[in-house]
Amino acid sequence: RDLFERTALADAELDLWQDVSRRLLVPWHRGVVSQFDGYGELAEFDWDRYRRAYGDIRRLDRILEAEGDTVNRYQASKQADVLMLGYLFAPAELRGLFRRLGxxxxxxxxxxxxxxxLHRTSHGSTLSSLVHAWVLPRVRRAEAWRFCQEALTGDIADLQGGTTGEGIHLGAMAGTLDLVQRGLTGLEPRGGVLRLDPAPLPELARFGLSIRYRGHWGVRLRLSAGQLHITVPASDRGPIDVALADRTVSVPPGETCLLPLPQGADGLSMHKAYP
Structure with a gap:
């Protein structure tokens, strides 16, 4: 209600959004979602040749401009444009949105x-590594850690080649924290339930975090050895409901609940990601 008042949002505008969201065009080519209509008709780029010639080709646009060419002629992406879908929406929600569009x-x-x-992206943005680090644990786990490291060291190692002196990439830095908090845990508060869909990486043998949820300060989540520990601090508030796979448990204040991670939470199976 507060947002409605501050933004002067009318019910008619929400109705319009609902209508537009059901009429969006989703272009496809070769059985994949297109970055834009006509993307699949662009020329293929010789990635191997340019990597041999230049090594780091993150700024592919500048390399081609120096050669009198343009990246706009090729199936080459600077960053994870299409894969942002997997960053913005939980797997089940994304599937539902596409089904609604036919x-x-x-x-x-x-x-x-x-x-x-993955094979047509130059990663000319620090945010590209972050998005790949978010998406790959559920699809290609073996390659995910490299992108996690790139997101973490983007400014320290100046991976973009001279941009750090102009200022830090705060969005990517904050995103690495969000990756651990929400990406690898699949954490999503919805319908009065704290839902979790973990996709931990083997390089992170264990990790934990504290969150504030429904008035509880310092709800502790710890993932290790195929298990999830949930500790709710003592208080006079009610219990919290936690959903993991097809199981929902109620955890009272002052208690700890131990849940085994479901089969497929190792990132090797997509069945959990798309129930």
């Missing part, structure tokens, strides 16, 4: 889309 985005189609753009 498309089936099952695990095979999403995996194929991720693979397609």
């Amino acid at each position: 498309h089936e985005l099952d695990d095979t189609t999403w995996r194929r889309t991720v693979d397609y753009y």
Whole structure:
């Protein structure tokens, strides 16, 4: 209600959003979601040749401009544009949105889309590594840690080649924290339930975090050895409901609950990601 008042948002505008959101065009090519209509008709880029010639080709746009060419002629992306879908929406929600638009985005189609753009992206933005680090644990876990490291060291190592002197990439830095808090845990408060869909990485043998949830300060989540520990601090508030896979438990204040991670939470299976 507060947002409605401050933004002068009318019910008619929400109705318009609902209508527009059901009429969006989703272009496809070769069985994958297109970055834009006509993307699949662009020329393929010789990534191997340019990596041999230049090494780091993150700023592919500048390299081609120096050669009198333009990146706009090729199936080459500066950053994770299409894969942002997997960053913005939980897997089940993304599948539901596509189905509402008349498309089936099952695990095979999403995996194929991720693979397609993974090999056509130069990562000319620090945010690109972050998005890949978020998406890959559920699709190509073996490659995810490299992108996690790049997101963490982007400014320290000046991976963009001279940009750190102009200022730090605060969005990417904050995103690495968000990656641990929400990306690897699949944490999503919805419908009065704290929902979790973990996709931990083997390089992180264990990790934990504290959150504030429904008036509880310092709800502690710890993931290790295929288990999730949930500790609710003592207070006079009511218990919290936690959902993991097809199981929902109620954890009272002052108690700890131990839940085994479901099969597929190791990132190797997409069945959990797309129930």
